[in-house]
Structures are given as structure tokens and as C-alpha cells.
Amino acid sequence: MTVLIIGAAGQLGTELCLRSKVRGYDTVAVDYNELDLTNESSTQAFVAQVKPTVIINAAAYTAVDRAETEIASAFAVNRDGPLYLAKSCAKADIPLLHISTDYVFDGKKPTPYLETDTPNPQGVYGQSKLEGEIAVARTLNKYITLRTAWVFSATGNNFVRTILRLAKERDELSVVADQTGAPTWAGDIAEVLLEIVERIHQSKTITWGLYHYTGSPAITWHAFAETICQQAFELGILRKKPFIKPISSYEYPTAAKRPQNSALACALIQEEFLISQADWRKGLEQVLIQWKKNNEFST
Numbered sequence: 001m002t003v004l005i006i007g008a009a010g011q012l013g014t015e016l017c018l019r020s021k022v023r024g025y026d027t028v029a030v031d032y033n034e035l036d037l038t039n040e041s042s043t044q045a046f047v048a049q050v051k052p053t054v055i056i057n058a059a060a061y062t063a064v065d066r067a068e069t070e071i072a073s074a075f076a077v078n079r080d081g082p083l084y085l086a087k088s089c090a091k092a093d094i095p096l097l098h099i100s101t102d103y104v105f106d107g108k109k110p111t112p113y114l115e116t117d118t119p120n121p122q123g124v125y126g127q128s129k130l131e132g133e134i135a136v137a138r139t140l141n142k143y144i145t146l147r148t149a150w151v152f153s154a155t156g157n158n159f160v161r162t163i164l165r166l167a168k169e170r171d172e173l174s175v176v177a178d179q180t181g182a183p184t185w186a187g188d189i190a191e192v193l194l195e196i197v198e199r200i201h202q203s204k205t206i207t208w209g210l211y212h213y214t215g216s217p218a219i220t221w222h223a224f225a226e227t228i229c230q231q232a233f234e235l236g237i238l239r240k241k242p243f244i245k246p247i248s249s250y251e252y253p254t255a256a257k258r259p260q261n262s263a264l265a266c267a268l269i270q271e272e273f274l275i276s277q278a279d280w281r282k283g284l285e286q287v288l289i290q291w292k293k294n295n296e297f298s299t
């Protein structure tokens with residue numbers, strides 16, 4: 001069983017490598033330095049050389065606002081890269097586990113989005129990720145595309161890290177309270193993907209296709225910031241909690257428009273794989289404890 005992890009140095013990639021090795025799989029982990037996904041011939045050659053049992057694509061262009069101007073880069077990594085991987089998988093007759101985002105939706109639906117709901121991305125990042133989903137689905141039969149959202153982990157840049165940095169610097173923060181979604185710990189996504197890998201390993205029947213998976217419960221970015229500061233305060237990472245002012249998206253202009261409600265319904269993955277949503281507050285606590293241990297954010 002050889003698991004090939006692409007984008008291994010990212011938030012999800014890091015958690016995947018750790019857990020794949022713990023589970024005893026032969027794990028080949030590469031990031032940008034070893035393999036540029038946007039190069040078709042080197043991607044095809046690399047897959048042919050490694051001969052993996054399954055590929056997990058955790059690589060992506062994830063800078064949502066920068067994507068509005070770096071359009072070609074976003075599409076190269078988020079659309080073309082997955083296409084090249086899907087072609088390689090088709091040739092080798094192996095499955096691809098791919099990751100997508102809640103930002104494929106416009107956010108106008110008042111209730112959680114189903115896999116069958118029509119996407120309508122509001123920005124370049126969401127559009128490029130949607131086109132990546134489509135490329136994979138068109139090229140390959142044996143694929144899982146897992147849409148997730150609001151990912152955080154102890155490594156890399158994410159909302160949790162940004163809020164803690166700001167909370168250290170200021171007494172007052174302003175955070176949008178009119179965008180709802182579901183934070184998801186990268187460790188939980190990695191577990192979900194490796195559950196699917198285990199099924200592949202055991203040659204169990206798999207219903208391939210598109211699935212939603214996020215942490216629970218859904219909240220606003222404002223409420224997420226409140227929880228981050230509260231937990232960090234309780235763990236002694238913050239000496240005092242800042243005042244977090246709830247604002248509207250209008251008061252926080254960004255290059256890319258974000259969806260208003262991007263909560264994802266996760267019943268299908270529960271039905272097909274018996275996978276339940278994890279409480280992201282537990283994942284958050286693990287991340288904060290790790291940062292405390294490493295003396296990050298200490299002043």
C-alpha cells in the first residue's frame with residue numbers, strides 16, 4: 001500500500017503525512033520543491049515512477065484575495081494540476097482523493113449546501129477550485145472529491161493564527177459577523193481521507209464521487225474569533241481577551257467576495273462511509289496546546 005501525498009508541506013498535507021505513517025502505510029510525500037503539479041510531463045513521469053496505490057492531492061493555491069490578480073497561477077494549480085493527476089491516475093488505474101472548498105458556492109442559500117446544489121463561485125479561487133473538481137470528475141471514475149471549509153492547523157497561515165497575532169497586538173478587533181461557515185481542523189480531514197484509504201486497502205466497495213465534510217458546529221467568523229480568543233485565554237496564551245467588534249462584510253472590504261452562508265451538509269459521507277463530523281473546538285484546543293508547548297505567541 002503506497003500512499004502518494006501531493007502538497008505535503010501544507011496544513012492538510014502535514015497532518016496527512018503524520019497519520020499515514022502512523023497507520024503503517026508506505027508514504028511518499030512531496031511538495032512544490034520535489035514536484036510542481038502544474039508541469040504535466042513531470043507529474044505523469046513522477047506518478048509512473050512511484051507507482052502508488054492511491055494519490056491524495058492536498059496541494060492548492062489557497063490565497064483567496066491574491067488569486068483575484070494572480071489568476072493564471074490559481075488556475076494552473078487548482079484546475080490544471082488536478083487534471084494532470086487525474087490523467088495519471090486513469091492511466092495507472094488508481095484512485096485519486098482530491099480536496100475542494102465551500103467557496104464554490106455563492107452563499108445565498110439559507111440552509112447547508114448539499115452535494116447536489118449548483119455551485120456559483122464568487123471569486124477566482126472558488127472558480128478555479130470548481131474547475132478542478134470538474135476536471136477530475138470528467139477524467140476519472142475512481143475519485144473522491146471532498147469539499148471542506150475554513151481549515152486550520154498548527155502549521156501554515158490560517159484564521160486562528162491571524163486572530164491570535166492581532167489579539168496580541170491590539171485591544172480591539174473587528175470581525176465580520178454576516179458570513180457563516182464551518183471551521184475544520186486539518187487533523188480531522190486527514191483522518192477522514194485515511195479512513196477512505198483504509199477502505200481502498202481492504203478492497204471494500206466504494207461509492208466514488210463528491211462528498212462534503214466539515215467540522216461542527218457552523219458559526220460566523222466573528223463567533224469563531226471569539227472562541228479562539230476565549231480558548232487561548234483559558235490556556236494562558238492570551239493574558240486578556242480583546243474586544244471583538246461584530247461588523248458587516250461591507251465594513252471589511254476584500255479583493256474577493258466571500259459567501260454569506262457556506263455551511264455544508266455532511267449527511268452523505270455519514271451515510272456512505274459512517275463518518276461523523278468532528279467538533280472543531282476540540283481540534284482548536286489541540287492546535288493551541290501545541291502552540292503553547294512550542295512557546296508560539298509568547299510575549
Ligand SMILES: NC(=O)C1=CN([C@@H]2O[C@H](COP(=O)(O)OP(=O)(O)OC[C@H]3O[C@@H](n4cnc5c(N)ncnc54)[C@H](OP(=O)(O)O)[C@@H]3O)[C@@H](O)[C@H]2O)C=CC1
Nearest residue numbers: 007009010011012032036037059060062099148149150151
Ligand atoms: N485553507 C482553507 O481554509 C481551505 C482549504 N481547502 C482546500 O483544502 C486543500 C488543502 O488546503 P491547505 O492545506 O489549507 O493548503 P495550504 O495552502 O496550507 O497548502 C497547499 C500546499 O500546496 C503546495 N503547492 C502550491 N502550488 C503547488 C504546485 N504547483 N505543485 C505542488 N505543490 C504546490 C503549497 O506549496 P507553497 O506553500 O510552496 O505554495 C502548499 O504546501 C486544498 O485543496 C484547499 O483548496 C478547502 C477549504 C478551506
Ligand SMILES: Cc1cn([C@H]2C[C@H](O)[C@@H](COP(=O)(O)OP(=O)(O)O[C@H]3O[C@@H](C)C(=O)[C@@H](O)[C@H]3O)O2)c(=O)[nH]c1=O
Nearest residue numbers: 062064101102149150151159162174175176221252258
Ligand atoms: C483577519 C480578519 C478577517 N476578517 C474577515 C475577512 C473574511 O471575510 C473572513 C475570513 O478571513 P480570511 O481571509 O482569513 O479567510 P479566507 O482566506 O477567506 O478563508 C478561506 O480560505 C480558503 C482557502 C477556503 O477554501 C475557505 O474555506 C476559507 O477557509 O474574515 C475580518 O473581518 N477581520 C479580521 O481581522
Ligand SMILES: [Mg+2]
Nearest residue numbers: 062063064158
Ligand atoms: Mg486566506
